[in-house]
Amino acid sequence: MKIEKLDGSIFKVTYGMPQNPIEVVQKFHANDVKDFYCAQENNMLIVKDKEILITQRSEDFKNGIFSVDFSCKEAHFFGFGEKMGYLDKRGRNFKMINSDFPLHTPDLDPMYISIPFFIAIIGKSAIGIFVDSTSYSFFNLREDGFTLSARDEGITMYFIYGPDVKNVISTFTGIVGRMEMPPAWAIGYQQSRWSYSKDEAIEVAKKMRQKDIPCDVIYLDIDYMDGYRVFTWKNDFENGFSDQLHNMGFKLVTIVDPGVKIDQNYDIYRSAKSIDGFVKDKEGNDFTGYVWPGRCNFPDFLRSDVREWWARSHRALFEKGVDGIWNDMNEPAIVWTDSKTKKVSELFKREIDFQILGEAKSLFSQDDAGDEAFHKDDSGKIWPHYKVRNIYAYLEAMSTKRAFEIHKPGKRPFILTRSGFAGIQKYAAVWTGDNSSWWEHLEIEMPISMGLGLSGVAFTGADVGGFGGDANGELLARWMEMGSFFPFFRNHSAIGTARQEPWSFGEKIEEIAKKYIKLRYALFPYIYTAFYFAHKEGIPIIKPLFMLDQNNKDLYSINDEFVFGDSILVAPVTRPNTTWRTVYIPKDKWIDMRNGNIYEGDHVYKIDAPLEEIPIFVKDGSIIFKTDPLNYIFEREKMNLYVDVYGNSAIGYLYEDDGETLGYKDGQYNLYEFAIGSAVDGYTIGIKRLHNGYSGRYDNVKVKFLNAPRMITKIRLNGKEVENHFEGKDLVIEFQMKDVI
Ligand code: MIG
Numbered sequence: 001m002k003i004e005k006l007d008g009s010i011f012k013v014t015y016g017m018p019q020n021p022i023e024v025v026q027k028f029h030a031n032d033v034k035d036f037y038c039a040q041e042n043n044m045l046i047v048k049d050k051e052i053l054i055t056q057r058s059e060d061f062k063n064g065i066f067s068v069d070f071s072c073k074e075a076h077f078f079g080f081g082e083k084m085g086y087l088d089k090r091g092r093n094f095k096m097i098n099s100d101f102p103l104h105t106p107d108l109d110p111m112y113i114s115i116p117f118f119i120a121i122i123g124k125s126a127i128g129i130f131v132d133s134t135s136y137s138f139f140n141l142r143e144d145g146f147t148l149s150a151r152d153e154g155i156t157m158y159f160i161y162g163p164d165v166k167n168v169i170s171t172f173t174g175i176v177g178r179m180e181m182p183p184a185w186a187i188g189y190q191q192s193r194w195s196y197s198k199d200e201a202i203e204v205a206k207k208m209r210q211k212d213i214p215c216d217v218i219y220l221d222i223d224y225m226d227g228y229r230v231f232t233w234k235n236d237f238e239n240g241f242s243d244q245l246h247n248m249g250f251k252l253v254t255i256v257d258p259g260v261k262i263d264q265n266y267d268i269y270r271s272a273k274s275i276d277g278f279v280k281d282k283e284g285n286d287f288t289g290y291v292w293p294g295r296c297n298f299p300d301f302l303r304s305d306v307r308e309w310w311a312r313s314h315r316a317l318f319e320k321g322v323d324g325i326w327n328d329m330n331e332p333a334i335v336w337t338d339s340k341t342k343k344v345s346e347l348f349k350r351e352i353d354f355q356i357l358g359e360a361k362s363l364f365s366q367d368d369a370g371d372e373a374f375h376k377d378d379s380g381k382i383w384p385h386y387k388v389r390n391i392y393a394y395l396e397a398m399s400t401k402r403a404f405e406i407h408k409p410g411k412r413p414f415i416l417t418r419s420g421f422a423g424i425q426k427y428a429a430v431w432t433g434d435n436s437s438w439w440e441h442l443e444i445e446m447p448i449s450m451g452l453g454l455s456g457v458a459f460t461g462a463d464v465g466g467f468g469g470d471a472n473g474e475l476l477a478r479w480m481e482m483g484s485f486f487p488f489f490r491n492h493s494a495i496g497t498a499r500q501e502p503w504s505f506g507e508k509i510e511e512i513a514k515k516y517i518k519l520r521y522a523l524f525p526y527i528y529t530a531f532y533f534a535h536k537e538g539i540p541i542i543k544p545l546f547m548l549d550q551n552n553k554d555l556y557s558i559n560d561e562f563v564f565g566d567s568i569l570v571a572p573v574t575r576p577n578t579t580w581r582t583v584y585i586p587k588d589k590w591i592d593m594r595n596g597n598i599y600e601g602d603h604v605y606k607i608d609a610p611l612e613e614i615p616i617f618v619k620d621g622s623i624i625f626k627t628d629p630l631n632y633i634f635e636r637e638k639m640n641l642y643v644d645v646y647g648n649s650a651i652g653y654l655y656e657d658d659g660e661t662l663g664y665k666d667g668q669y670n671l672y673e674f675a676i677g678s679a680v681d682g683y684t685i686g687i688k689r690l691h692n693g694y695s696g697r698y699d700n701v702k703v704k705f706l707n708a709p710r711m712i713t714k715i716r717l718n719g720k721e722v723e724n725h726f727e728g729k730d731l732v733i734e735f736q737m738k739d740v741i
Pocket of ligand 1: 328418492494
């Protein structure tokens with residue numbers, strides 16, 4: 001065992017001789033933490049602070065798997081990236097190997113994404129543990145200990161000290177990387193379906209505008225391609241197609257699957273062959289798997305020349321006006337392989353053709369390509385697929401980001417991915433794959449996305465309305481309400497299922513969907529600022545309630561409420577035929593955003609929730625920044641800013657930039673601090689520019705002191721008294737941003 005102190009809050013511990021094809025860990029913070037240390041005693045690791053005592057019990061190398069077993073005081077476990085089930089993972093066993101299993105039952109494991117990272121809360125302290133292995137890894141989580149294993153000759157671990165959860169996430173994302181600012185349009189509402197034809201896509205876009213339903217993005221699923229050949233178009237997608245969408249203010253995102261059809265007449269296949277760019281089988285031939293296009297070969301993304309070729313191949317999409325890329329099937333999902341055909345033929349003692357393989361499919365697990373396929377790194381070293389599988393999608397996303405650099409220089413990339421690894425947030429947003437139109441899935445999307453956030457992936461969301469199965473009006477209404485408070489907000493559904501665009505279930509449901517999409521757009525300034533903090537500090541955009549008070553163990557099991565940004569508590573309705581729910585209001589005071597009712601915290605209330613309302617609460621002492629709802633995010637050059645003040649003293653931050661270029665990296669952005677205080681006879685408001693680097697989009701500003709006492713008559717803005725008036729119960733001041741800053 002080797003222990004390295006990387007700084008006061010991170011220790012790296014290496015057992016044996018781990019072999020990994022890439023390093024995801026990049027750089028380190030330098031803040032020193034007292035009380036925390038990792039050391040070796042009697043040849044065993046101990047990890048310790050005032051609260052935590054983790055002691056190694058054994059290490060073991062058997063059947064190609066290296067394991068280390070630890071014991072500790074009563075622990076709760078959170079994170080592990082994308083996992084089914086509730087937030088607290090105590091008592092569970094996980095396998096990390098990227099897989100496409102479309103039926104998401106409560107105990108399904110593994111999933112599409114592997115993030116071998118978790119946060120243990122022991123006593124009052126939180127510690128992050130990252131198993132830095134791209135190979136298969138395994139986690140066994142018990143009340144009084146845990147076992148970590150990897151299919152490797154050794155294992156590298158990082159112990160990341162909190163002691164609070166926020167610090168752990170921030171430090172972890174500090175070493176594996178944080179998200180960049182997405183293009184602002186990617187925060188808007190997005191509409192997808194497997195598969196809009198050209199005409200349907202245009203029709204859906206037009207309908208959004210006719211019906212005054214804000215929407216920024218239309219997706220094309222696999223049927224836009226010519227015979228599912230990646231980087232091709234069916235010929236009815238003529239050049240004007242994307243212009244039509246763009247003219248209505250929409251962006252266009254197209255799906256990209258990694259399997260390349262074996263077809264001598266197909267230029268992408270030929271160009272891949274010319275660099276010998278495919279993953280190999282045992283004999284050194286191109287590994288073959290069956291996916292949508294039929295028999296395919298798979299780009300070896302471990303090689304930088306292959307990543308460059310793949311990036312350049314995106315030209316076929318970008319030259320037709322595509323704005324964003326959706327990476328699917330990138331676990332990679334392979335429906336079948338040639339070698340399975342051979343095995344099945346032997347088993348049934350007859351020739352088997354691909355068509356009837358459905359019956360035999362369950363005989364094999366999908367990751368058994370692990371020992372049959374081989375990758376090569378830039379130095380020429382060969383790696384078995386099982387060592388590379390978990391980073392296949394990560395490397396594809398890296399290459400896709402490069403595609404934007406080449407074809408859309410200066411523009412922010414938008415990449416949506418299904419699969420990934422620790423650090424995937426540097427390249428892509430994540431959606432949680434093939435959920436179903438079930439109430440149970442509406443509910444489970446909360447802990448799944450919160451788990452991803454705790455693991456460093458802030459930009460996440462689920463197929464709103466559910467992917468598989470038929471949605472109904474009530475389910476869609478409830479899911480649209482909840483989805484409008486997820487970082488990524490896209491309605492998507494499978495081929496053959498009931499349509500679920502906002503208008504699919506009649507006027508009443510359409511009105512509800514519209515109301516919440518509009519609220520999302522109104523909240524854009526607030527949401528965009530939450531994205532900025534995810535970019536800057538790695539802080540999740542939707543947070544579990546225990547992040548507000550990690551010592552309160554009752555909060556560990558609240559899976560059906562979340563905090564959106566810093567100040568909005570969301571409590572979705574997750575059951576049919578229900579018009580109220582119980583809501584746990586966290587400590588301090590929270591204000592019902594719908595009606596101004598005030599609730600004292602650390603208490604459970606019965607809250608009304610008719611079908612057209614989702615319970616949402618704002619923390620007393622917060623400022624919520626809003627604008628006018630727009631048809632699409634950047635419909636207007638200049639926007640009004642509404643500043644809603646909750647409580648007598650409050651503080652809030654507002655971030656803005658141009659929303660599309662990389663200028664923010666060179667300081668082209670504004671960050672404002674708004675501070676509200678009360679004096680004997682009135683309120684004070686101080687506005688400071690913490691950073692000044694962008695001309696700014698907000699011009700008229702309207703500050704509302706919500707439910708202000710009638711006797712308040714004076715408001716001082718940056719020290720000067722300003723005119724004010726009541727609008728209903730709210731005291732209002734109005735000014736121009738340029739006059740103040
Ligand atoms: O085998 O492209 O998760 O969103 O619509 C299914 C078709 C392949 C799975 C994705 C889903 C997408 C679908 N894809």
